[in-house]
Amino acid sequence: MSDIAIYWFRDDLRLNDLAGLTAAAERGPVVALYIWDEKVSEEWRIGSASRWWLHKSLAALEAALTEQGIPLTLRSGNTATVLEEVCRSVNAKAVYCSRQYQPWAGQLEQSLRDSLSQHDVELKRYPGTLLHEPEAVATGAGTPFKVFTPFWRACLRRPDPQMPLATPTLSPCPTPVQSETLKSWNLLPTQPNWAHGWEDLWCPGEDGAHAALEQFLAHHVIDYGDGRDIPSARSTSRLSPYLRFGNLSPRQVWHAAQASKVFEPEASSATDKFLSEIGWREFCYHLLFHFPTMPDEAFNPKFSYFPWGTDQQRLTAWQRGQTGYPIVDAGMRELWATGFMHNRVRMVVASFLTKHLLLHWREGESWFWDCLLDADLASNACGWQWVGGSGADASPYFRIFNPIAQGEKFDKAGAYTRQWVPELQSLPDKFLHKPWEAPTEVLAQAGVSLGENYPSPIVDHKTAREAALGAYATLKTLSV
Numbered sequence: 006m007s008d009i010a011i012y013w014f015r016d017d018l019r020l021n022d023l024a025g026l027t028a029a030a031e032r033g034p035v036v037a038l039y040i041w042d043e044k045v046s047e048e049w050r051i052g053s054a055s056r057w058w059l060h061k062s063l064a065a066l067e068a069a070l071t072e073q074g075i076p077l078t079l080r081s082g083n084t085a086t087v088l089e090e091v092c093r094s095v096n097a098k099a100v101y102c103s104r105q106y107q108p109w110a111g112q113l114e115q116s117l118r119d120s121l122s123q124h125d126v127e128l129k130r131y132p133g134t135l136l137h138e139p140e141a142v143a144t145g146a147g148t149p150f151k152v153f154t155p156f157w158r159a160c161l162r163r164p165d166p167q168m169p170l171a172t173p174t175l176s177p178c179p180t181p182v183q184s185e186t187l188k189s190w191n192l193l194p195t196q197p198n199w200a201h202g203w204e205d206l207w208c209p210g211e212d213g214a215h216a217a218l219e220q221f222l223a224h225h226v227i228d229y230g231d232g233r234d235i236p237s238a239r240s241t242s243r244l245s246p247y248l249r250f251g252n253l254s255p256r257q258v259w260h261a262a263q264a265s266k267v268f269e270p271e272a273s274s275a276t277d278k279f280l281s282e283i284g285w286r287e288f289c290y291h292l293l294f295h296f297p298t299m300p301d302e303a304f305n306p307k308f309s310y311f312p313w314g315t316d317q318q319r320l321t322a323w324q325r326g327q328t329g330y331p332i333v334d335a336g337m338r339e340l341w342a343t344g345f346m347h348n349r350v351r352m353v354v355a356s357f358l359t360k361h362l363l364l365h366w367r368e369g370e371s372w373f374w375d376c377l378l379d380a381d382l383a384s385n386a387c388g389w390q391w392v393g394g395s396g397a398d399a400s401p402y403f404r405i406f407n408p409i410a411q412g413e414k415f416d417k418a419g420a421y422t423r424q425w426v427p428e429l430q431s432l433p434d435k436f437l438h439k440p441w442e443a444p445t446e447v448l449a450q451a452g453v454s455l456g457e458n459y460p461s462p463i464v465d466h467k468t469a470r471e472a473a474l475g476a477y478a479t480l481k482t483l484s485v
């Protein structure tokens with residue numbers, strides 16, 4: 006059979022290792038389609054920073070397809086309507102795509118299957134975003150896992166993920182298909198262009214993803230075990246936005262990492278540690294799939310009764326990196342300036358918001374959603390609930406990160422903090438993470454004037470800690 010197929014790109018913006026695209030190419034000429042349908046993800050419309058990555062990834066995909074003589078068709082509007090229109094315009098009998106796992110995805114895919122079938126069009130859905138499908142991993146009792154370690158052990162007992170597929174040879178559809186321009190979607194910021202300079206930091210798209218993966222495995226994975234907690238060390242892969250948009254598949258990461266162990270056996274345990282973080286990504290998806298309310302509701306129902314505060318000034322200070330706690334402010338400013346934040350610092354700022362400021366984890370989740378290039382419904386919700394204490398396998402609520410100790414431990418020489426909080430550039434290491442303890446003459450010598458060019462702490466650490474524990478104690482008596 007050789008008839009026209011539509012390949013509907015979603016969070017899989019690449020040509021390599023795409024089972025659905027390979028199958029579509031085997032069927033016949035392919036129309037490569039991306040649909041901009043903001044309403045499909047309900048209140049989780051793609052955030053501002055992620056739009057930047059999306060634009061750049063689509064541009065890279067378009068360029069890669071053009072090399073094969075295939076245009077990328079861009080259409081905005083209701084997904085079902087667009088798919089029906091494009092199928093009709095080229096007389097396509099099948100739509101191929103990768104599966105998604107967000108709470109709305111299953112229902113969307115089922116309703117598309119039903120509506121397309123009325124026009125004699127099949128919807129063919131393939132895995133592609135995960136190493137293991139969420140239904141394929143279960144406890145001995147057949148239930149979903151809620152704890153990471155046994156989940157990952159169960160994953161490791163499964164057969165190895167299949168080897169990645171090569172880019173298929175695509176043949177173009179003889180009938181031209183009407184397309185919009187990427188520019189007309191206005192995904193990039195303009196007035197102001199707050200993403201100015203991001204091209205120097207990131208290279209969205211498949212080529213950039215592979216370069217980042219190779220660079221990491223060749224030079225940095227060896228330090229991952231010790232270095233992954235040091236925000237100034239650049240020891241982590243920074244692959245998260247590539248994985249989020251499917252510029253790279255986890256199977257490609259898995260197999261490249263396994264192969265690198267053969268060439269560099271001394272990096273084996275660090276590589277396994279790195280792969281277990283890919284495992285955390287799998288776990289987050291496993292949880293999201295089985296517990297679809299995770300982005301909106303506390304996993305532990307007791308936390309629905311937590312006495313969260315509503316102080317807007319505190320929230321604004323946190324968002325702007327003006328809390329007076331240097332490591333927290335450094336993280337929030339890194340996020341704003343680069344669309345990224347190191348994992349250790351994500352945990353510190355998340356703990357600070359939910360415990361020191363007693364603000365709802367959903368406030369942080371939503372700010373991250375807008376500001377992160379890797380904003381991912383599963384990992385973001387899971388990360389916030391983990392730190393906030395309400396999640397599956399969460400850090401216990403009473404584990405309150407001390408922002409001073411965290412700074413002193415993980416940014417001892419202060420390189421990270423000084424980069425993002427230049428007001429404190431000249432403060433000696435001893436006081437960098439607690440400038441309020443510095444003697445007046447030390448502050449003056451460093452050009453720091455607390456309350457003027459750098460804020461005094463918005464809350465006192467000890468008092469805030471006690472308030473958080475007090476608020477937490479109110480949950481203990483609940484019988485939920």
Ligand SMILES: Cc1cc2nc3c(=O)[nH]c(=O)nc-3n(C[C@H](O)[C@H](O)[C@H](O)COP(=O)(O)OP(=O)(O)OC[C@H]3O[C@@H](n4cnc5c(N)ncnc54)[C@H](O)[C@@H]3O)c2cc1C
Nearest residue numbers: 241242243244245282283286348379380381384385388389
């Ligand atoms: C409050 C909070 C919010 C977060 N929000 C997101 C988010 O929206 N999107 C996102 O991709 N990650 C999120 N994370 C997880 C983690 O911080 C990032 O994945 C990681 O910092 C990305 O950097 P990297 O690629 O250098 O990671 P590496 O350490 O190199 O890890 C490799 C890959 O494993 C995955 N990974 C690593 N750690 C985690 C984790 N804890 N949970 C899930 N996956 C993980 C990522 O895909 C990452 O690219 C969040 C963590 C916290 C604490």
